[in-house]
Structure formats: C-alpha cells, structure tokens
Amino acid sequence: PSSPLYPVTPSRPPSTVSYVERARQHRWRCSDVTFHCSDGALRQQWIQTIREQLTALTSRPKHLLVYINPYGGKQQGECIYEQKVAPLFACASISTDVIVTEHANHARDHLKTEAELKKYDGVVCVGGDGMFSEIVHGLVSRTQRDNGVDQNSPEEKLVPCSLRIGIIPAGSTDCICYATVGINDPVTSALHVIVGDSQPMDVCSVHHNNTFLRYSISLLGYGFYGDVLADSERKRWMGPARYDFSGFKTFLTHHHYEGAVSFLPATDILGTPRDKTRCRAGPNLCFCSIPEYEVGWGVVRGKFLAINAASMSCACPRSPMGLSPAAHLADGTTDLILVRKCSRFNFLRHLLRHTSKDDQFDMTFVEVHRVRRFRFTPRHCQNDSELDLRENGKQLFSQICRDHPACSCSPAYSSWNCDGEILPHAAIEVGVHCQLIKLFARGIEEQPLFEDLANPPCAL
Ligand SMILES: CCCCCCCCCCCCC/C=C/[C@@H](O)[C@H](CO)NC(=O)CCCCCCCCCCCCCCC
Ligand SMILES: Nc1ncnc2c1ncn2[C@@H]1O[C@H](COP(=O)(O)OP(=O)(O)OP(=O)(O)O)[C@@H](O)[C@H]1O
Numbered sequence: 001p002s003s004p005l006y007p008v009t010p011s012r013p014p015s016t017v018s019y020v021e022r023a024r025q026h027r028w029r030c031s032d033v034t035f036h037c038s039d040g041a042l043r044q045q046w047i048q049t050i051r052e053q054l055t056a057l058t059s060r061p062k063h064l065l066v067y068i069n070p071y072g073g074k075q076q077g078e079c080i081y082e083q084k085v086a087p088l089f090a091c092a093s094i095s096t097d098v099i100v101t102e103h104a105n106h107a108r109d110h111l112k113t114e115a116e117l118k119k120y121d122g123v124v125c126v127g128g129d130g131m132f133s134e135i136v137h138g139l140v141s142r143t144q145r146d147n148g149v150d151q152n153s154p155e156e157k158l159v160p161c162s163l164r165i166g167i168i169p170a171g172s173t174d175c176i177c178y179a180t181v182g183i184n185d186p187v188t189s190a191l192h193v194i195v196g197d198s199q200p201m202d203v204c205s206v207h208h209n210n211t212f213l214r215y216s217i218s219l220l221g222y223g224f225y226g227d228v229l230a231d232s233e234r235k236r237w238m239g240p241a242r243y244d245f246s247g248f249k250t251f252l253t254h255h256h257y258e259g260a261v262s263f264l265p266a267t268d269i270l271g272t273p274r275d276k277t278r279c280r281a282g283p284n285l286c287f288c289s290i291p292e293y294e295v296g297w298g299v300v301r302g303k304f305l306a307i308n309a310a311s312m313s314c315a316c317p318r319s320p321m322g323l324s325p326a327a328h329l330a331d332g333t334t335d336l337i338l339v340r341k342c343s344r345f346n347f348l349r350h351l352l353r354h355t356s357k358d359d360q361f362d363m364t365f366v367e368v369h370r371v372r373r374f375r376f377t378p379r380h381c382q383n384d385s386e387l388d389l390r391e392n393g394k395q396l397f398s399q400i401c402r403d404h405p406a407c408s409c410s411p412a413y414s415s416w417n418c419d420g421e422i423l424p425h426a427a428i429e430v431g432v433h434c435q436l437i438k439l440f441a442r443g444i445e446e447q448p449l450f451e452d453l454a455n456p457p458c459a460l
C-alpha cells in the first residue's frame, strides 16, 4: 500500500487508519481504527488529507537499508524481521533493501565501501549490540573517509554521520536498544523507526599509540568485564547464558590488575554520575557543552578489579538501571568507574547493587568520574612491545602457576571489553565524540500520569 490507510477498495469500503499506542513498560503497539462513511466524496477528502499530513512529515524514513544477523542472540533475527517488522514497514509504505549477513563484519564492510548510501534515509540492523557496533563502524568510517578525516589521529574532530540507525533487537544483551528505547522489543523499535524518531548519541574512539583501534558506544571495561567477555567468547554455543556462566567464573577467579588511569574531567557540565535524575526523552541535561577553560588531568594509580567507562547507562535486562544509571546518551562524556581491589564479598555487594536501586558507587573502593578523555597504562608496560610482553607474560604466568598450583596471583594484563569485542591492547587512549551518530529512537519516556492526554496517538 502506498498510504497509511488501508484497504482502499471501491464502493463504500471501510477505511482503516493504523496508529501507535503506548503499552506497558515503554512498549509501543500498532493499533487501528476503522472509519465508515457513506459519503464517498467526504471519505476521499479524509483519506487525501491524512495522506498529505503524513507526507509532510519529512522526518519519517521512506527507504531503508536493512542488515539481518541470522546468528545473533537466539538465532531468531530473520524470523523476527519477517514476522514482526517487515509487515509494519510495508504498512507504513517504507521500501527496504534487505541483506542477510553471511559472515562477521559483512555489514560493516558493505557500509564502508559498497553501499549506495544516497538511496536511503536510514540503516536498520536486526541483531544485538555486536551487530549495531558493526553498523556504527561502517557508517562512521565511511563518513570520515568521504570527508577526508584521518581516524588514526586521537585528537581529530570526527564528522557526524547523516544517516540514522535503527536497531531491531535480536541479540544477547541489546543494551543500546534497552537504554535508548526502554525495552528490547522488536515491534516497539520498528515503530520508532516508522515515526522517524531521532536520538543523538556519543561515540568513544579508542586508540593505541596513534593507531585507531575501535569505537565504543556503551561499555569499555578492563578487568572484570574484559575477563567475562574473553571467557564467554569460547562459549558462544551456550547462547546468552554464556555471560552468566563466565560472570560467575570470573567472579570466583577474582583477578585484579595494576595500572594508572589518567583522565580529563568534564567540569563544565550540569550533571554528575551520582545524580538521582536519569537521561530521559525530552528537554534534559543531554547536550554538548563546549569546555570553557582547560582543566588539569587527574591520575589514579593502583590495583583494580574493574575499570569501566560507560558512555551511556548500559541498562539492560540484567541490570535495569545499568552500570552508570545517571549517564547521558549524548552529552559528550563518559562515566569512568574505578573499582579497586577489595574482598570477594565486597565486590559481590557492588555487583548486586546493579540489580536494584541501591547506589553501586557508594562504597569506599569505588570511585566514579565524568570525563571527556582518558588513558590507561598497565603497570610493567609503557612501550610498543606491550603485546610481546603480554604473550611472554602469559607464558611466564602459566608456568609459575603450574609450578605453584596454590598461588593466587593475578596475571599482569586483562583485556578491554569494547562493546562486546576484545581489544588487542591493554594501553589505550579514549576520547568522547559528542553526538556523532543518530538513532531512530527518542530516549526513555517518563510514564505520564494521564497517558492519553500527554501523548496523543501517532498515525502510521
Ligand atoms: C550477583 C548478580 C550480579 C549481577 C550484576 C550484573 C551487572 C551487569 C551489568 C551489565 C552491563 C552490560 C554492559 C553491556 C555491555 C555490552 O556492550 C556488551 C555487548 O553486548 N555486553 C557484554 O559485554 C556482556 C557483559 C555481560 C556481563 C554479565 C556479567 C554477569 C555477572 C554475574 C556475576 C555473578 C556473580 C555471582 C556470585 C555468586
Ligand atoms: N552471518 C554472520 N555469521 C557470523 N557472525 C556474524 C554474522 N553476522 C554478524 N555476525 C557477528 O555476530 C556477532 C554477534 O552478533 P549480535 O550482536 O547480533 O548478537 P549477540 O552477540 O548474540 O548479541 P549481543 O552483542 O547483544 O551480546 C557480531 O559481532 C557480528 O559481527
């Protein structure tokens, strides 16, 4: 159908208008209302007017490029798209080019080099956070190349991407979707695409020795989350449960890592990581401020169980408030959470607080800073031969452990978990790029007291 009204059949047919209705827990549903009109001319006038009103909404996409990961999460990507999303796009007169990916990085490389981006109003991915990360890497790299920007320079100002990205959740964690929409529900996400929502988001660039490594949108985690990921990658066959298994195992292993974290605090912003307010849809604290004066870098040295940088809350079904509940999606900062070496019992208390409303930062061994840039340097390693050292270190360590089975020392290095991908270097430099990308989302809406009055329905 080429209009939001259907069916449009001869003689006195009923005319149906589809619209968005809010349901529980941030879910959106498609409903319809059927009108009967005995006066054919009046009916036609109504149809014409509604069509014109909808066409005038330029923020709504008309052509989308869709990538489906058939192997993400519970391997339901294709089925979710065909059954739940494609019919809605068709109903809203959105045309699509669909690519089912054949290998990892297929979507990234297609976007980077081949895709004819001018044809589209947006890119949609069906998968988890890993698939979204592929789309971001493809689009951001393509935009920098097209604009002659060198990604390898950590100080370079990156050019924002013009195409919006939609996420149809079909992964294991879906934390980007959860934190930008409030729920990981394919129909809700499809409806946010259809109504043409727009949510800007920060992107962190990660460098090692003036070489670009990766972008991060949600979590950069060294120590605990790096070790959980490294272990869970060997257990992909377990599906989403691999994270709980590896989480439990890593918790028991209780390794700590020594190093120095230096950071540039964001002092000229309104919010702090300890705020009780949350990043919500509508006017809020979420904007890019320009630093007014130079502030000095802070340095924290020590032994850490975890070093986490959360550029957004990282709320997900496992942790409904997230790693940094007050983090903002698009304020140009990341919340640097440093968890110093402590007892297993205390670390468990800290982890448990992620599952409730209790403050996980209110503990003597945890500190949190809202920053614009940071660097991490592991102890024993300040030069280029880090990787060699790392390999030798691993061999040495396993040898020592074989010789002394009861020893409880930690290995020298962990890995960085960069949005679910393992980085090859421990020493990294990170900078936040304010509002580099845009999503088909609007942030999490407060649940209004009188839903119907505060949020009028929206026709498809
Ligand atoms: C006692 C329960 C404590 C539960 C504490 C839960 C905190 C969970 C916080 C989750 C934050 C997810 C951040 C998202 C990162 C994504 O960019 C990335 C890509 O999808 N996902 C992961 O790396 C996937 C990372 C998944 C990490 C799961 C960690 C699970 C920890 C379980 C610890 C169990 C200890 C039990 C001791 C008896
Ligand atoms: N056709 C494919 N075959 C194998 N791997 C793929 C394919 N398409 C994409 N991938 C890769 O699969 C990885 C995981 O995908 P995805 O993010 O969709 O699911 P997930 O890992 O289960 O979820 P999450 O990232 O939320 O934990 C991604 O890193 C992506 O690069």
Ligand SMILES: [Ca+2]
Residues within 6 Å of the ligand: 202, 310, 311, 312, 327, 328, 329, 330, 331, 332, 333, 334
């Ligand atoms: Ca942020």
